[in-house]
Amino acid sequence: MKLLLLSTLAAGTVGSAAGLHKDRAKQIAEIGAVEGVSWTAGANPRFAASPPGASKTLCGVKAGWKESLKAAVERGDAAKFQSSAFAAANIEVPENFDSEKHWPQCAKIIGDVRDQSNCGCCWAFAGAEAASDRMCIATNASIMVPLSAEDVCFCAQSDGCGGGMVDTPWTYIQRRGAVTGGQYHGTGPFGAGLCSDYSLPHCHHHGPQGDDPYPAEGAAGCPSSESPTCPTQCDKGATDAHKDFVNDKYSFNGQVEVAEGEADIQRMIMLGGPVETAFDVYEDFENYVSGIYHHVTGEMAGGHAVKMVGWGVENSIKYWRVANSWNPYWGEKGYFRIRRGVNEGGIEDQVVGASHSVSWGKKADLYDSIVV
Numbered sequence: 001m002k003l004l005l006l007s008t009l010a011a012g013t014v015g016s017a018a019g020l021h022k023d024r025a026k027q028i029a030e031i032g033a034v035e036g037v038s039w040t041a042g043a044n045p046r047f048a049a050s051p052p053g054a055s056k057t058l059c060g061v062k063a064g065w066k067e068s069l070k071a072a073v074e075r076g077d078a079a080k081f082q083s084s085a086f087a088a089a090n091i092e093v094p095e096n097f098d099s100e101k102h103w104p105q106c107a108k109i110i111g112d113v114r115d116q117s118n119c120g121c122c123w124a125f126a127g128a129e130a131a132s133d134r135m136c137i138a139t140n141a142s143i144m145v146p147l148s149a150e151d152v153c154f155c156a157q158s159d160g161c162g163g164g165m166v167d168t169p170w171t172y173i174q175r176r177g178a179v180t181g182g183q184y185h186g187t188g189p190f191g192a193g194l195c196s197d198y199s200l201p202h203c204h205h206h207g208p209q210g211d212d213p214y215p216a217e218g219a220a221g222c223p224s225s226e227s228p229t230c231p232t233q234c235d236k237g238a239t240d241a242h243k244d245f246v247n248d249k250y251s252f253n254g255q256v257e258v259a260e261g262e263a264d265i266q267r268m269i270m271l272g273g274p275v276e277t278a279f280d281v282y283e284d285f286e287n288y289v290s291g292i293y294h295h296v297t298g299e300m301a302g303g304h305a306v307k308m309v310g311w312g313v314e315n316s317i318k319y320w321r322v323a324n325s326w327n328p329y330w331g332e333k334g335y336f337r338i339r340r341g342v343n344e345g346g347i348e349d350q351v352v353g354a355s356h357s358v359s360w361g362k363k364a365d366l367y368d369s370i371v372v
Contacts, residue, residue, distance in 0.1 A: 023051040028287055030297045038317055038339075039291030041284065052283035052298050059302025060120030060163040061278045068165040069258050069350045077171055078352070081259035085356070086267035093266045096312040098321065099133065099274050106136035109144050110274060110309065112189050113334030115327040116149070117200035118217045119161040119225040124153035125325035126276040126305040127169025128178065130353055133307075135250065135360040137273040143360060146188075147173065147250060148181025148196040148231075155230040162227065166278050166305050166352055170256045174354070177249030177363030179234065180242050193239035195248040196231045205326035212329035246364070253366045254358025259351050262341045266311065272356025274323070278305045279338070279345035292319045292337045294344055308351060311340055320347065 020043050031041040072078040100107040110133045116125045128149045136144045153160035156172035172178070179195040184202055186192025202214040203222035215221035233245045242248050259268040259275070269275055283298025292314060307323040318340040328334035338344050359366065 021051050024287075027052050027284060027297055031284055031287065034296050037294075037296060038315070039293045039337075040289040041287035042289045043287060052286065059281050059304050060116075060122040060161075061303030061305045062123075062163045062165060063303065065165050065167075065278055065303060066346075066350055069167050069352060072167045072171070072256070073258060078167060078256040078258050079355075081257045081264050081268045083264055083267055086271055089271065091270065093263070093270065096310075097266070097270065098310040098312075099269065100309070102270075102310075103137050103273065105141035106133060106144060106273075108189055109133055109136045109146060112146060113323055113328040114146075114149060114183055114188065114198070114325050115202045115205075115214075116325040117184070117198070117203050117225055118222050119153075119200055119227070120163045121149065121153035121160040121227075122305040122325055123164040123166055123278075124156065124160055124169055125149045126278075126307045127166065127173070127352075128152045129307045129323065129325070130274045130276045131169065131173050131178070131252075133309075134273045134354050134356075135252070138252075138356065138358065138360050143250070145180045145250070146182055146190055146194065147178040148194070148198075150181050150196045150198050150228070150231055151178045154227050158230075159227045161225055166276050166350075167256070167258075169276070170352055170354060173251055174256060175251075177251035179231075179245060179248040180250070186237065192237050193242060195234040195238050195242040195245060197235055199228050200225050202327055205324075205330050210329060212327065214327065214329070247362065249363035250360065251363040251366055252354050252358040252360045255355045257353060257355045260349055262348055265308070265348060265351050268351065268353065268356075269308065269310070272353060274307050274309045275351040275353040276305060277308050277322075277347055277351040278303050279347035282345070288331055288336055290332050292317050292339055294339045308347075309335075312337075322347075 028041050100110045128147045132147045152169050156168050181196040182188050182190045182194045184198050204212045204214045204216045234243045259265050281301045281304045282295045283301055284296050309323055310321040319337040320340045323335050
């Protein structure tokens with residue numbers, strides 16, 4: 001494996017090395033000095049002057065999320081993914097898989113990289129995104145709308161920015177439904193006109209700023225955010241098709257599923273689309289630029305929820321391809337890759353999503369068979 005010897009300037013950092021915290025500079029140097037490292041690291045304006053671990057308040061998955069999923073299975077609120085369903089489909093797991101390419105009719109929604117702002121509601125974003133994808137795939141793109149992270153993050157629990165569990169978005173969408181909603185001020189591929197767009201501003205997140213036009217977390221224009229009030233009506237700019245809050249709720253009738261381990265996660269994705277997962281974020285992930293991430297140095301900063309969309313192999317290293325919610329300028333156009341098959345950071349412990357066999361639609365149409 002090629003040795004990646006890095007410096008803050010070589011990695012594309014905005015700003016001078018003089019403003020770099022000595023411990024962060026040391027950490028970046030340590031990453032670059034590791035033989036066989038498969039990813040590129042660099043400093044960024046948000047964390048350059050701070051010591052490693054500055055992202056702790058932004059990691060929005062609460063401790064005990066794995067136990068929460070297991071408890072959901074025990075209660076019957078979720079079920080373990082059954083690989084027999086995959087065997088019945090008579091398909092094999094390929095070496096490379098990309099959800100956007102496999103379901104081109106839903107590529108627009110699958111490739112919608114969102115931005116959670118300076119708020120710890122990654123748990124809601126990953127769920128709303130994966131649910132939007134699965135709804136599109138299950139309906140063969142007859143329903144292709146982004147489900148509102150504003151609704152899920154701030155209605156499923158009172159303090160969404162304070163963190164949550166990865167099963168919460170799915171039980172919320174199943175029981176209460178979620179309205180449509182795009183990105184801040186109608187940005188993003190779906191534009192304006194949806195019911196409840198995200199109300200917190202775009203921010204530059206971890207990694208070198210590069211071409212990212214948004215202010216860094218903590219800077220003017222991107223303050224540390226408190227959770228807004230749960231929306232109860234659509235935005236003033238919502239179009240006729242999405243201006244009725246109650247009628248704009250989408251839901252599903254069927255089972256929430258969880259899968260663990262490389263093989264079953266691959267099978268669950270191939271049957272129904274992207275899934276939500278979480279992993280332990282270590283301090284060195286704050287410096288991710290590109291490549292196939294693996295933990296090199298630093299302590300754990302917290303848990304982070306993301307959307308797993310596919311997998312592949314590069315230079316004999318297996319990886320997962322994962323969509324983050326830190327805007328499309330971060331990492332590899334909003335995505336990162338992480339080593340697969342070794343449970344890096346616990347990312348293969350548990351994934352969650354609505355079963356591929358559920359029925360999706362307007363909550364009002366599914367009302368008789370949904371728990372309310």
